Amino acid sequence: MGCCQSSLLKLKKPSADVIGRGEHSLDRKNHHHQNGVDSSPADEFVPPFLEFSFADLKAATNNFSIDHIVSESSDKSPNVVYKGRLQKENNQRFVAVKKFTKAAWPDHQQFADEASGVGKLRNKRLANLIGYCCEGDERLLVAEYMPNCTLAKHLFHWEKQTIEWAMRLRVALYIAEALEYCSQAERPLYHDLNAVRVLFDENGDPRLSCFGLMKNSMDGKSYSTNLAYTPPEYLRDGTVIAESVIYSFGTILLDLLSGKHVPPNQALDMIGGKNITLLMDSHLDGKFSTEEATLVFELSSQCLQYEPRDRPSIKELVAALVPLQNKSDTPSYEMLGIPKREEIPLAPQEPLSPMGDACSRVDLTAIHQLLLVSHYKDDDGSCELSFQEWTQQIRDMLEARKRGDMAFRDKDFKGAIDGYTTVSYNS
Template sequence: MGCCFSAPKQADDDHRHHDAPDTNVNPPHHPQSLAPSRQTEPSETQAEGTTPLRQYTLAELVAATHGFSLQNMLSKGGGKFPNMVFSGHLPGPQEIVVKRFSMVAWPDAEEFKKEVIKAGRLRHHRLVNLIGYCCDEDERLLVAEFMPNDTLATRLFSPTNKTLEWSMRVRVASYVAEALEYCINEGQALYFDLNSYKVLFNEADFPCLSGFGLVKSQRNGNCYSIHTAYIPPECMNGMKTPESVIFSFGVLLRDLLSGKETPQNKAIHMILGRNVPVVVDSRLNGEYPIEEEIALAGLANQCLRYEPKDRPTIKDVIATLAQVQSNAAGEAQ
């Protein structure tokens, strides 16, 4: 099998998704003195217009997360090698999010560092940017910007939250597509585990795509997603292509339209290439242009086509979304 399966409700490995924490959170067993963090050589990470990743010491990140405490845990990922995400504070003050990988997932520190540096060169206003990492001892840690205003999943699926308005749903789709196009243009064709938990809202309440999805959850890359609904059919045979990300984007569009997580039984139908009708979120009370709904539903169905070659490219996706937004702007005048 070329992908990791789990129930759609299983804990995600991104931040601001609060699950019941696992009590078996072990602090690092090799405490170190607080040495100054190191800047990675510019030649390794720095392209024009980017900021080099910071190489933190383990002691710095232990202090920032209060020893990877349960109180700081934001989520624990599923799969064979679960990774954990913690909130943290660095001097400054600076709020951060730290993803703690299982050592089994990345046994080779240099291999992990190479993967992180490759992803860390990407800088875009539609991304939650990576800012650093740590490979001390047997720890594999990834540090990203903190997003204060929840995930798309929280806003869409929580029954206690205010209904996400239609215009914001269209904006989310457009911004995520822009982030993916940027990554593809920069040579990062695969984004791992694209789902509604990977979309986070910044301090200005704009949606951004998590940088954690730019780094594989494990060295062999077998785990494309821990969410069954987002796994494309070709991953059943271990094949992952840029078109696989388009499939996952199609599921994200379904989430935006329906306001509900795709249940596992429907996910299996999608994996088998069967059309699954989508019902628009009733909480919107019909307050959306029907032409836009038809366009987005049609785009979702194209993205979910069984054969990867039959799915639209990211440029096609952006063109369709741009047309939807253009029509909306014209109607508003």
Template sequence: MGNCLKSPSPKVDATLSSRTSGSSKINSKISSSSGLSSITVSTFSGGSSIDGVYTPKSEGEILSSPNVKPFSFMELKNATRNFKVDSLLGEGGFGYVFKGWIDEFTHIASKPGSGTVIAVKKLKPESFQGHKEWLTEVTYLGQLHHPNLVKLIGYCSEGENRLLVYEYMPKGSLENHLFRRGPQPLPWATRLKVAIGAAKGLAFLHDAKDQVIYRDFKASNILLDAEFNAKLSDFGLAKAGPTGDRTHVSTQVMGTHGYAAPEYIATGRLTTKSDVYSFGVVLLELLTGRRAVDKSKIGVEQDLIEWTKPYLGDKRRLFRIMDTGLEGQYPQKSVYTAAMIALQCLSIEPKTRPRMSEVVVNLEELQSAKNVSKDNHRKSSSPVALKSPAGHRKRRSTPSGSPLPTPRGKKLTFLIDLECHMKRREVIRTQQFFVVHNNLCII
């Protein structure tokens, strides 16, 4: 779970105030960008995937809900083999997460490797996030069901023990794939898929009958299944959205430094546009392969937003901030449009940020456009045949493979057209080489 951002240290406070004071410059760059208006604003119609709608309930009603199963501490102890170290999946602000196994139907602990795999989150005794956050998690995930929200199977509330039982996500968190370098970095197509899934999760929360503000959207809270479908987890900081004529929710500032929206940090006023800002930060992380805040970098590069803003709206310079692990293997138009979407989400003015349903539509258009371009490439990539009849000079062939008849009157025109065509191909090859080897170029 996230950290409390209230009363930050002087060092953090200085960083936040510099972000706020520079907002006018940032905003002017966004609005002057020529590519910003090219993004289509549409309406997301993803309601068919909604299984349930959140409605406020008392603690007793929540814990007795048929949607989640109450586990005893001993059952979860057996399921995780006594919370052994080799079953540990990770650690967060809430506590430790262990891998376990239960019977699919009875939910009784089963032998490792048999039954259903689960993830058990166990609250640390010394954790500052206690029963309130634990109950918030059960409240929301116990009633909200969507393909892009992690499934809560059950809970344990026994004595001082507070545990949560989730479906197991075999690919772990997005944070691990982006920042802990493995043998193969995530390809662009997978990053786009993750962005779409996470955006759908937020759109569902924002458009629900009883609106929910996630408040802690970040790479470590985006979990991935075996097919890299993204699911939001960790709802301990979630808040019910404003009701009636209210435009915002006033609350203590909570979240994670680098992801929280500047107006929320400054005023404590929370809206769905705060989540949109956080999504823009994660989209930048997907583009660059860098953390929102990285103290190992020098100067402005420590702050991902400040470092990337000058490049996001510039097609020619965008490659400078792209993740080098991609090795230039990405469609330039798709990446540029994604960068412009990130710029919109990071607008200093909350009202000018798009709704998450609009972000979903625009990202899905990128994905479909990419698939169409792949199909066209396959159709046009057939080899060109060359015919060389015996006793005759070799003649060039048309793209269809047939010998090209060149009457005398048209021969000069053909040669000129052919020369122009070859020059265009050479330019394209040069541009492709430049993109793939940009880290070797000196501008």
């Protein structure tokens, strides 16, 4: 690809100026970054990784209603992502549910193992994976729901809501930090990294979707976007390596600079040693630092080098991006132009009554004792009306109710359930 051999930058590694500004500015690092896999823990409210039933996810998405679709499918990537809300009494959080095609992952165990591997990751720079479903032929992933859309929508579709320059720099850093965390956690491969994979949470903070840490199918392609954005080594022989992710990160940097999805070769040829403002998003209207933009463009150019060995490491990219964060104290929601999330205090929990406690534990013996103490009795005295006027169905219901009552008094809970179920079914 000629774009990566441009005379503008023939750097095999990031220049001393580009990377040095990060390495010699460690004292300027703000709270956004610290080295180490566990340096950026996930939100304390991220639930543990779970296996969901298909019924759970069907209920959460209203039977996978088209009204709940948040990402459209395509021929190249036919899997669909839905917005859902869990229906458990103690868990009604919003989730993103990715539903794979039936034939995507035929091996039940392989899908479960892959999902479990991704589910171990927990970081505040990720939209974390919180569960999966592997029931019959169904294959689904469940992740934290990010309510403020994708970077692609903010950059390419909402021209009247332009992302300010400082926020674009924050996006670059946060996604680099997410990739650094994944790399250090021994999950360095990310499939089809692009602006659609960058999501904004309820606070407006950018996060990297966990869905890209798994392929769309067991034997599927790692890249489904236009070939113009695909790493050269993948085009050559289908190889995906850690450096391939760096290449894709370079395309995201171009997106942030231009506000358009510009193919790498076109972007580099457009500049050709001229002023960086030729590439910049016109909606920024000069509201950016030319020096900072030039540095980001240089980083992008290095990421897009043809040979994988000539690209910078993710650690070097983070080090170069940290000093560029010049509005560290401004919350993301303010820069993104979205309302501040209001914290709703949890209602104080009233202590459960003895019956409520027994029901929450499904303790049938305790329920039985409590009902006896409260003088529970059956309906023997209330069934003295003229049976001959009643239908056979009513008589059957009363008989079933009596059988349930008798079984309950004898602590035959299975018999009681059977009797009461018959009554419920016929009523």
